[in-house]
Amino acid sequence: MNIIKHIIRRIKEGMLKDMLRQTVWIYGYARHYWKSMIFYTLSGLTGTAIGLLSSIISKDLVDIITGHQTGELLKTFCMMIGFTIGSQAISQFTSYLSSKISIRVDNEIKADIYEKMLSTDWEAITHYHTGDLLVRWSSDASNISNGILSFIPNLIIYLFKFIMALGIVIYHDATFAIFALIGMPVSVLMSRKLMNRMVNNNKRSAALNAEMSGFNQESLSNIQTIKAFDLIKLYCERLKDLQTKYLKMRLEFNRMSAVTSFIMAIVGMAVSYSCYGWGIYRVWSGAISYGTMTLFLSLSGQLTGTLNSLISLVPTAINLTTSAGRLMDILNMPRDDYSQTEEVTQLSDMGKKYGIRLEISNMSYKYNSGTEVFKNVSFEAAPHEIVALVGPSGEGKTTMLRILLSLLHPYEGTCLLKSGENYNNSLTLSPAARALFSYVPQGNTMFSGTIADNMRSVKPDAADAEIIEALKLSCAWEFVSELPDTINSEIKERGGGFSEGQAQRLSIARAILRKSPILLLDEATSALDVTTERNVLKNIMKDDYPRTCIVTTHRPTVLTMCDRVYSIHDMQCTLLNDDEIEEITRNF
Numbered sequence: 001m002n003i004i005k006h007i008i009r010r011i012k013e014g015m016l017k018d019m020l021r022q023t024v025w026i027y028g029y030a031r032h033y034w035k036s037m038i039f040y041t042l043s044g045l046t047g048t049a050i051g052l053l054s055s056i057i058s059k060d061l062v063d064i065i066t067g068h069q070t071g072e073l074l075k076t077f078c079m080m081i082g083f084t085i086g087s088q089a090i091s092q093f094t095s096y097l098s099s100k101i102s103i104r105v106d107n108e109i110k111a112d113i114y115e116k117m118l119s120t121d122w123e124a125i126t127h128y129h130t131g132d133l134l135v136r137w138s139s140d141a142s143n144i145s146n147g148i149l150s151f152i153p154n155l156i157i158y159l160f161k162f163i164m165a166l167g168i169v170i171y172h173d174a175t176f177a178i179f180a181l182i183g184m185p186v187s188v189l190m191s192r193k194l195m196n197r198m199v200n201n202n203k204r205s206a207a208l209n210a211e212m213s214g215f216n217q218e219s220l221s222n223i224q225t226i227k228a229f230d231l232i233k234l235y236c237e238r239l240k241d242l243q244t245k246y247l248k249m250r251l252e253f254n255r256m257s258a259v260t261s262f263i264m265a266i267v268g269m270a271v272s273y274s275c276y277g278w279g280i281y282r283v284w285s286g287a288i289s290y291g292t293m294t295l296f297l298s299l300s301g302q303l304t305g306t307l308n309s310l311i312s313l314v315p316t317a318i319n320l321t322t323s324a325g326r327l328m329d330i331l332n333m334p335r336d337d338y339s340q341t342e343e344v345t346q347l348s349d350m351g352k353k354y355g356i357r358l359e360i361s362n363m364s365y366k367y368n369s370g371t372e373v374f375k376n377v378s379f380e381a382a383p384h385e386i387v388a389l390v391g392p393s394g395e396g397k398t399t400m401l402r403i404l405l406s407l408l409h410p411y412e413g414t415c416l417l418k419s420g421e422n423y424n425n426s427l428t429l430s431p432a433a434r435a436l437f438s439y440v441p442q443g444n445t446m447f448s449g450t451i452a453d454n455m456r457s458v459k460p461d462a463a464d465a466e467i468i469e470a471l472k473l474s475c476a477w478e479f480v481s482e483l484p485d486t487i488n489s490e491i492k493e494r495g496g497g498f499s500e501g502q503a504q505r506l507s508i509a510r511a512i513l514r515k516s517p518i519l520l521l522d523e524a525t526s527a528l529d530v531t532t533e534r535n536v537l538k539n540i541m542k543d544d545y546p547r548t549c550i551v552t553t554h555r556p557t558v559l560t561m562c563d564r565v566y567s568i569h570d571m572q573c574t575l576l577n578d579d580e581i582e583e584i585t586r587n588f
């Protein structure tokens, strides 16, 4: 009755529905690996069959030695040795193949999840801490890949082993089956208790792992700030707090698991001794041979062990669905829409000749957090123009660039890209249109590797001469040419080894090399001196390429070079006239 109530309550809580959804999701992956699953099942079944046969042969051996059975001692002995060696060889071979398949499947699933994470809607995914994403991608994805390969095969193997062992016992002496299974109710009861704790513990452990990973990642990438503010002690204390929390949770679970294991071991011993006692009695009464008794003793242990393994599949399934749920949280978020790739390619071809014009009309945007940034704004930028977005901090300049890149999606208005002779070919902004943009974001965005590696990440076939040309246009060649390995010099993580201004010029060179019709520079020249800043902008626009350049800036020094200046303020985007631009310059 209690079980029925429990199930009804779980259905009401939607937990079973969730588990079903998660199982269907796992099945979506599992069906790709049916061949591997068959291999796992067959290898497990072979191992089990060999194990059971060995037990029977060892029974025959004992019976021959004790004179209970006639047979060739040497032949039976050789068979036993042969089986033992054969089973060892098969087990090593299958374990090698298993790890090969496991690693391959794990890699495939992780690569797929990685790709899906990267193509998830930007605003949705940035809601999660990268530490949390990392744990989901590594631990949860591994849980799924291991579970997919082992769960169903193990279920079949354990069931087969249990039924066969029970069958052999019943065949020889049915009374033994009662003794062998005497501990079953206790095992089920204890495991149920342990399982409940396990589910709870899994969730807490995943959350704490995510917190730890986030903490480690953030503190290690901010060592400079930690040192500068003398926060070493504080951060070490924070780590210790997290570790104490983790230790407490693990110990709590381990205590429970130790008590359960102890009780189960006692039950196991009681079962063994009962079988032993019963076996001696049956041998004494002449009902069975010594060989049959050794067979029973070995099978009773196998029956208890297999039953425990079968029971342990339930928490494995729960663990698997918990991980699936955590991955589904991410993978079920909206994905970037690349359906317009073909139209973008056509516009890009036209863009090479005519350039691309950007037209935003009556656009409104609000972050998911509720912060309204734009209300009914219009804005345009044309080829061969530098258009500046200015305004106080936090008013929406970067947000505008993110909208242009379709990282964010306005809830109203039209955002068009136009090309062709009279700009009569148009396309609405979408993630596929990112192919038309080069973007230099705020901050240091170089990756570790050589300068050339970073440059070729946007244009893999770029010749050294092209890279050098881009570096010259961004005024980066003046310091790169003096490095011993020039473009093959190493950049450390997040542009380490270079000054802010140098890293900015390298980022600009990378954007120039990509040679896209639209170039977005977000405070990209803020760390440069005024002369270099002006030179960079002049160089970018001096070629014949019909580039549309949009810059956000706090510095008025470049405004005189811009064809148009928009002020972003108070949810509006207003075109400034010459007097207003001059006033900004004066007041700077």
Ligand SMILES: Nc1ncnc2c1ncn2[C@@H]1O[C@H](COP(=O)(O)OP(=O)(O)OP(=O)(O)O)[C@@H](O)[C@H]1O
Binding pocket: 126, 367, 368, 369, 371, 373, 391, 392, 393, 394, 395, 396, 397, 398, 399, 400
């Ligand atoms: N990911 C985000 N989620 C929610 N709100 C955000 C997010 N990013 C920015 N905002 C908010 O949107 C507003 C505009 O921010 P934005 O970064 O576009 O300003 P900005 O003009 O570029 O500022 P700055 O000149 O300091 O770079 C701010 O109020 C900011 O708090």
